[in-house]
């Protein structure tokens with residue numbers, strides 16, 4: 222580093238980021254866009270997550286991620302036992318990127334921009350600590366929990382042009398349950414069994430759902446498992462892990478409660494941090510969701526909690542009512558009043574009206 226560069230750095234305000242996951246590294250990758258803040262990533266590497274896929278719809282603020290996607294699908298389906306809704310978008314394809322690839326790209330950019338990486342905080346004074354460690358989960362909170370694997374079949378069985386976002390033709394006895402299937406090629410796909418419910422299922426439940434899906438719907442029982450992934454995502458607005466620190470990413474309210482999606486919203490949150498940065502001031506981190514969205518998500522989650530049997534009808538009606546572009550915009554937090562009206566009109570009325578008057582005790586959506 223030149224003397225000039227190290228002098229500039231000395232004038233910058235020090236910001237530590239706890240954790241080296243999606244939010245911290247996506248922010249650090251853009252360190253060169255901050256003129257007055259200097260970042261250090263603190264991660265003891267004791268809680269490193271396994272590689273997995275981040276799915277998102279291509280949007281203007283995700284150009285870099287879209288360019289690095291392993292695959293994009295211009296068509297997607299939502300399937301219930303009695304309906305199949307297919308939607309398409311040329312402008313907003315559904316995209317899949319590998320966690321490890323994205324984080325490594327971010328790390329390289331951060332290093333080039335002079336970001337420090339340390340296993341522990343240094344004793345020096347910092348202006349601000351951004352905490353990306355996951356928030357604590359409250360008992361009874363709605364969860365998105367899933368387990369699955371990438372498989373390779375010995376013959377062509379998948380339609381690689383179309384992502385299956387939700388296929389409800391699976392066991393609904395434990396709450397809202399669907400199969401998520403991303404076909405990377407005619408022989409290779411990520412297949413996950415996903416539930417929205419407050420209780421995790423025993424591991425064999427997800428496994429047998431996938432095996433059944435592959436056998437009965439796809440028509441194969443001979444395949445190789447090449448990679449596994451599983452996760453638990455809180456579907457609620459949780460308070461930050463440490464109230465004295467500034468939460469960022471999932472710990473800063475970036476998870477969209479109704480969908481569990483966070484990758485796209487984390488990038489939006491970072492855009493907002495950069496746009497609002499002021500010399501000598503701590504960075505402002507806001508939830509990337511509007512109050513209205515969070516209010517509507519709360520109602521939606523109460524319906525799903527109390528009437529999981531309605532989920533196939535709700536999701537197919539939603540996909541049916543919206544165009545592919547509208548669907549992508551809605552799930553990316555870009556819905557305007559017209560789109561929300563279309564959606565509300567598509568929903569079964571009574572369960573939503575009842576949920577409107579139900580309380581949201583202890584933040585359990």
Ligand SMILES: Cc1cc2nc3c(=O)[nH]c(=O)nc-3n(C[C@H](O)[C@H](O)[C@H](O)COP(=O)(O)OP(=O)(O)OC[C@H]3O[C@@H](n4cnc5c(N)ncnc54)[C@H](O)[C@@H]3O)c2cc1C
Pocket residue numbers: 239240241242243244245264265266267268269270273274275276277353354355450451452453454469470471472481482483484485487
């Ligand atoms: C398997 C999985 C699949 C997902 N798929 C999608 C998807 O398809 N689309 C989507 O939009 N979202 C998805 N999500 C949700 C969301 O995008 C991710 O959880 C995202 O990684 C959140 O980013 P983050 O930076 O807040 O947290 P993380 O990326 O989890 O980073 C947290 C960091 O904190 C560190 N850490 C954790 N605990 C401690 C501790 N006690 N002490 C010190 N450091 C600690 C970790 O090592 C990590 O570096 C998925 C989540 C999971 C788990």
